[in-house]
Amino acid sequence: MSTTQSSAAVGAQSAALDVSRIREDFPILKRTMNGKPFVYLDNGATSLKPQAVIDAEVGYYTELGANIHRGVYEFSEKASALYDQARNKVAGFIGARDPRQVVFTKSATESVNLIVYGWALKNIKPGDEICVSEIEHHANFVPWQMLAERCGATLRFIPMLPAEGTLDLSQLDQLINERTRVVAVTAMSNVTGYIPPVELILRRARAVGAITVVDGAQWVSHTAVDVESLDADFLVFSAHKMCGPTGVGVLYGRERLLEEMDPFLFGGDMVQRVRKEKTVFKQIPDKFEAGTPNIAGVIGFGSAIDYLLGVGMDAIHAHEQQLLAYALQEASSIDAIITYGPSDLLLRGGILSFNVGDAHPHDTGTILDEDGIAVRTGLHCAHPFMHALGIPGTTRASFYLYNNKQDVDRLIASVRRVAEIFA
Amino acid sequence: MSTTQSSAAVGAQSAALDVSRIREDFPILKRTMNGKPFVYLDNGATSLKPQAVIDAEVGYYTELGANIHRGVYEFSEKASALYDQARNKVAGFIGARDPRQVVFTKSATESVNLIVYGWALKNIKPGDEICVSEIEHHANFVPWQMLAERCGATLRFIPMLPAEGTLDLSQLDQLINERTRVVAVTAMSNVTGYIPPVELILRRARAVGAITVVDGAQWVSHTAVDVESLDADFLVFSAHKMCGPTGVGVLYGRERLLEEMDPFLFGGDMVQRVRKEKTVFKQIPDKFEAGTPNIAGVIGFGSAIDYLLGVGMDAIHAHEQQLLAYALQEASSIDAIITYGPSDLLLRGGILSFNVGDAHPHDTGTILDEDGIAVRTGLHCAHPFMHALGIPGTTRASFYLYNNKQDVDRLIASVRRVAEIFA
């Protein structure tokens, strides 16, 4: 995985972002929340949008307005071209060889389900095994659980080591074996920011001929990604977590597999020829994009990709690493705080999950909210994870390119207040 | 169906819209296309967006930005409230008793597929019959064809009468019989604007205990709808055809059926409790809304509903009827034109489908484009329809609230040019 390399280079690189210039691009950062300047540390849930992305969506609505791939008039052709360009941009962003490997869905969640309905339901047989990890987001777990139930397959879990929330790979060769048909694993935990050794897991999966699914929802937004060297069969992610609009997801897939797969949603635009007796479907990626897509969203996503590339993914990654290191250092001065995740920062993206004394995460969130700070609290759609740790959730601060040290200082000050109240 | 009543009242009512004021609300109408003032007559494909809807989307991105249903902070709570309000508005708009009957999808197309995957695949058995009409859009045909194929069921067609593109109901009692499990029918043809006697078809379907699915993609946008009196099991439609954003669809369903249905997409936010062994799903509608939804789109849709209600659906319907009558009258003076659809305007929404001499629709579209007029040309995602008529497609002009007589005049003038070139 290219991550390890780029994060290893962080110290040397010092590719400092011009964060104050970047902050100018995000209009919402001028707002106040509960009377305090807005500090947004909920990037794991969704990212803020730069003006360029908002403008791209508005531009589509005020200058083109038309549906795509169906009109012979100028505005429709222009909208179609922008839509197709967005696909090219996404393909380029992740290093896909061919834009036809990029399918637009409505979310990373739909992308995983597309794999399950289009590939897995017809290929998984009773007795087959599906291997996931214990730290998966529900989006990359519940669909596989449903699949196992429907097909009579067995679900196996790469266990979590409670100490640092990392994966225990010591039994990998038993967990992924010749009965394993699918290995689905996250490239970055949305709870702790932990970046598992996906390369290793995928290598083992390929050795037994299993299909590999990588959940990149947290990862693609924060790191330079190269799907060719990752060598996964499928990669899923969401636009809204990477400066793009809501309602757009991506399924990247190996060409051969996408071609083998059944269509998932049926309807207009995915068909070549429809007769009462028989329908012939289009080729990939069209056969997976039935109906009118989220045109404005996809066009806005194209502009988000441009924006991120303009800033530079390696620089973003390095910046988040610095913020995380700073936050951890500051947090360590608060007695009552417990943080989760690996102590080796090279194994982590910019997420700080914690609890304060006996304050419930919900209480912590409310106090931070009063101080103008947005964080996520609770189970983070990762019930099995929390269950394994035996905690009622965490408070999660997650960083992105527009966050700065002041944001961390505000966070730490507010956490101190939590510690005092619940002393 | 309430349609027939309201359209019957058109003559008397003369609820004239203030179209020039309405046009002010749509910024794109100030544009030119190919150097000519833009005439948008492609409303069947997608509608233009009023400033209020654009503002609602932008407002979400610039003032809230947060994900919904997961945050304890102010902006997330506000975004959640707006999202939930949009559901209430949609429910009110179609006269649903309970907002929980409104499921947000990404499109009408996904809504039909949700019914197929969530209800039909587990209920349809070999030998069962599914009845659709020959004039369906692919969105309400291809999913049923796939279902029939997978389940060994038989697809039956309510045939089209080629003369006016209306449905032949003379064999209805044989076509819908005690083996019929599903009856799926459009409430308004996207090719001709024909409004079939859905009430009659649904009554027969209920008599044999079949599930009824109404495709309202063209209908809900143009008519006051009351699902209670329609008494259908399911109704599907898309926001983008009714002044709303792209990437949002609706599945309305009868409570009992929605509750019986399996979830369709699996992941976060649709679960109550997830354990490695077993997952408990949320209630309707949440169990159908896995993952981060199109938050900006749904909030924008809420504002589109407000906008349409502000103008008044009966007035919109009457206005389109007047435009259609005018367009048909003007068109009749062009020798080479052939128009499709019922001669009785009470059976029609505001769509004019036509061909000119031996000009292929594509040629017509190009000439109209040069004259600044946006229309749709081709098969309109209704191959079986075109096949039944034996034509290579049509040119379709479709009206909406912001169209006026000048638009029709411009259309007619350009069609004359087509007739001259292809004389």
Place this chain on the structure above:
Amino acid sequence: MSLEEDIYKEIILDNYRSKKNRMRLEDADLHSEGANPSCGDDVELFIKLNGDTIEAVTYEGIGCSICCASANLLCESLRGRSLAEAQQIILQYRDMLLEDGEPEFAEEISDLEAMQGVKNYPVRIKCALLAWNTVRDMLQDSAGAGDNA
């Protein structure tokens, strides 16, 4: 208005931390579970009846300070009450949070008034109601079941 004044005052934190009523009742007559999936709060209630009187009431579960404090206060204020009295108290409690009712709790359960500050934080009202809605539904269901029998 500040969190320390409205919510995070001693009386609530004490009730949050109290383990007194936090246990399962193995011989409960009534038992029910309530959850707020959006925040992960999850509460189980146990009631032991003696005729029409609530002899014992306890709770178990996971929740924030407001959720747990309100559950503990619930146990404290319903123990020893008749079902009719209990229903009256539940009504008053809900009114305090949902309507603009000024609370007029009897002296011995006036601690319940401490929850009034939650009103200033609309997001948290559902935390303060979870246990109370659960007990209300539980009593209604059992009354309904009685009617049917």
Place this chain on the structure above:
Amino acid sequence: MSLEEDIYKEIILDNYRSKKNRMRLEDADLHSEGANPSCGDDVELFIKLNGDTIEAVTYEGIGCSICCASANLLCESLRGRSLAEAQQIILQYRDMLLEDGEPEFAEEISDLEAMQGVKNYPVRIKCALLAWNTVRDMLQDSAGAGDNA
């Protein structure tokens, strides 16, 4: 630049309407179908070979004036040609529409130049290319098949 000057001129409309080459060849040696799903154009080509020479070439299908006119012109200009000559003409035709190549067709097939105006309407270029891409692929495939044999 206007449609009447660039596209809808007599030579194209005549080729669009011509029925001369519009038929199936039952004894064709090569047969292939091409489609532009986005506009519904759908063309079938039939070629009868005599050694290396295209003895007959016809088309069938549904398409706009540009699509059908270009298919008819294709038949007119490839009939009687050797495969090598045909490939040369196809190359030139595609260059005319896709590159900035000034067409230099031989006198007897100079009607092909009429299609040049389509360049001003980028949306329609794919209509003008459908039959020509289909024949190119068909000849390439058959050459490839020959090599393998």
